[in-house]
Amino acid sequence: MATNSNSEEFETLDPKDWKQSKALMHQMIEDAFDYIKNVRERKIWQEMPETVLNSFNTSLPKQPSDAKTVYKALQETVLPYPMGNIHPRFWAWYMGNGTISGVMGDFWASVLNPNLGGGNHAAHKVEEQVIDWIKEIVQFPKSAGGLMVSGGSMANYTALAVARNTKADYDIRKEGLKENNLVFYASKEIHSCNTKAIELLGLGTKGLKKIKVNNDYTINIDALKQQIKEDRDNGLQPICVIGTSGTVNTGAIDDLNAIAEICVKEKLWFHVDGAIGAIAMLSPKIKPLLKGIECADSIALDLHKWLHMPFEAGCVLIKDNNQHKNTFSLIPEYLAKNTRGIASGSDWFSEYGLQLSRRFRALKVWMSFKEHGSERFGRMITKNVEQAHYLGNLITKHNDLELLAPIGMDIVCFRYNPGKLHLEQLNAINKEIKLQIEERAVALPGYTTLNGIYCLRCAISSHRANTHDFDDFITNVRNIGNEILQNGILTP
Numbered sequence: 001m002a003t004n005s006n007s008e009e010f011e012t013l014d015p016k017d018w019k020q021s022k023a024l025m026h027q028m029i030e031d032a033f034d035y036i037k038n039v040r041e042r043k044i045w046q047e048m049p050e051t052v053l054n055s056f057n058t059s060l061p062k063q064p065s066d067a068k069t070v071y072k073a074l075q076e077t078v079l080p081y082p083m084g085n086i087h088p089r090f091w092a093w094y095m096g097n098g099t100i101s102g103v104m105g106d107f108w109a110s111v112l113n114p115n116l117g118g119g120n121h122a123a124h125k126v127e128e129q130v131i132d133w134i135k136e137i138v139q140f141p142k143s144a145g146g147l148m149v150s151g152g153s154m155a156n157y158t159a160l161a162v163a164r165n166t167k168a169d170y171d172i173r174k175e176g177l178k179e180n181n182l183v184f185y186a187s188k189e190i191h192s193c194n195t196k197a198i199e200l201l202g203l204g205t206k207g208l209k210k211i212k213v214n215n216d217y218t219i220n221i222d223a224l225k226q227q228i229k230e231d232r233d234n235g236l237q238p239i240c241v242i243g244t245s246g247t248v249n250t251g252a253i254d255d256l257n258a259i260a261e262i263c264v265k266e267k268l269w270f271h272v273d274g275a276i277g278a279i280a281m282l283s284p285k286i287k288p289l290l291k292g293i294e295c296a297d298s299i300a301l302d303l304h305k306w307l308h309m310p311f312e313a314g315c316v317l318i319k320d321n322n323q324h325k326n327t328f329s330l331i332p333e334y335l336a337k338n339t340r341g342i343a344s345g346s347d348w349f350s351e352y353g354l355q356l357s358r359r360f361r362a363l364k365v366w367m368s369f370k371e372h373g374s375e376r377f378g379r380m381i382t383k384n385v386e387q388a389h390y391l392g393n394l395i396t397k398h399n400d401l402e403l404l405a406p407i408g409m410d411i412v413c414f415r416y417n418p419g420k421l422h423l424e425q426l427n428a429i430n431k432e433i434k435l436q437i438e439e440r441a442v443a444l445p446g447y448t449t450l451n452g453i454y455c456l457r458c459a460i461s462s463h464r465a466n467t468h469d470f471d472d473f474i475t476n477v478r479n480i481g482n483e484i485l486q487n488g489i490l491t492p
């Protein structure tokens with residue numbers, strides 16, 4: 001038998017030189033802290049040059065290289081070209097900033113590297129506890145079912161699967177879809193991931209009826225009632241209404257109490273897409289607006305949005321634990337449980353969702369809640385809501401700016417409108433403003449289209465933003481708009 005530690009038999013993936021490897025890791029931690037601390041000083045976003053792009057086209061490395069060289073590649077080709085979402089002026093789409101405690105949690109999750117499919121080990125208890133805390137936040141009973149998932153999309157998918165299986169009046173797991181007449185309802189402002197989920201659940205796009213909205217972009221309750229009645233009359237089987245607590249376009253919160261009432265009366269499943277808004281239960285300012293969320297049968301939450309966890313972190317809650325388990329539990333012989341030891345424990349997470357092997361996502365959440373406390377997270381949410389109104393006031397103060405929707409929680413939709421321009425011109429000039437704001441690295445606002453009107457959309461979910469950021473942003477929007485007008489770039 002070989003005793004030479006250099007021989008192939010003793011080759012592992014551990015460092016050859018632990019001391020050197022540790023020193024490199026220390027350096028990475030130094031650099032990572034500076035990277036986050038100095039985020040303001042770097043460009044929020046920049047285009048990758050040709051040389052960098054080419055570096056991503058080289059073929060598979062077959063031979064080892066020094067870890068330092070690998071780190072150098074990361075420093076040169078990845079770190080300078082971020083998405084921008086850890087920057088205080090990132091208000092595009094809807095994303096959190098991340099936190100240092102979140103980084104530490106993810107680091108230890110990888111060091112421990114447990115598989116959260118199930119088993120009798122501490123990581124499983126940590127995830128159970130985090131899910132219990134989230135139940136506490138949205139006022140769900142401790143007996144509810146829950147699962148940490150990758151994000152809002154998977155959370156919604158998981159909940160809608162339970163809704164479908166519970167409300168179909170036959171064993172859909174066994175039989176498959178018999179008649180394709182099950183119908184979900186939501187407002188026109190529903191997030192697209194729900195449409196995808198319903199398509200994948202075999203109901204097709206037609207399985208989701210999109211109901212018109214009111215002027216504030218909340219679901220029109222009368223139209224919802226009318227549609228349910230009409231569908232029943234036509235032999236369809238309504239099964240679920242999805243309320244949104246914070247729509248992606250404008251942050252509108254549907255009347256959750258009214259939906260809950262309809263669902264009780266009509267015996268429908270009540271699901272809340274709370275990807276944006278459910279965690280805002282932590283903000284005393286927003287909490288009253290979410291009244292009724294506790295009546296839901298299921299809630300989808302996103303923790304990498306307004307809770308600032310590093311991607312990926314979402315959570316789904318199902319009020320009736322058995323219904324949750326009945327949709328996903330399937331225990332083959334190789335996963336059969338023991339009454340003692342590592343393979344014991346009654347509730348394995350793999351029985352609550354599609355994934356068997358699962359990352360230790362809960363750790364960063366657990367460490368973050370312990371470090372910051374839920375009230376501080378609530379204050380961050382309240383601060384963003386106040387900033388949205390601060391931005392709204394700046395917009396209404398200037399005659400050449402126009403607010404385009406009521407400010408829903410932390411989302412502000414507006415455009416530059418100096419007057420005398422028609423719709424196409426306004427859309428074109430605002431698109432150009434958005435691009436120049438990006439290219440000049442002033443900020444990263446988002447955009448959307450409301451009733452044919454292109455607008456700049458600021459989703460303010462940054463714990464690092466301050467009022468000066470919004471002052472400077474608005475100054476730039478107006479200056480750039482004015483420049484474009486002066487230069488006559490716009491063709492009539």
Ligand SMILES: *Cc1c(COP(=O)(O)O)cnc(C)c1O
Pocket residue numbers: 094150151152153154156191193244246247248273274275276302314
């Ligand atoms: C972001 C979002 C989703 C999707 O969540 P992911 O985490 O991106 O998968 C679903 N619904 C709403 C309302 C959202 O804002």
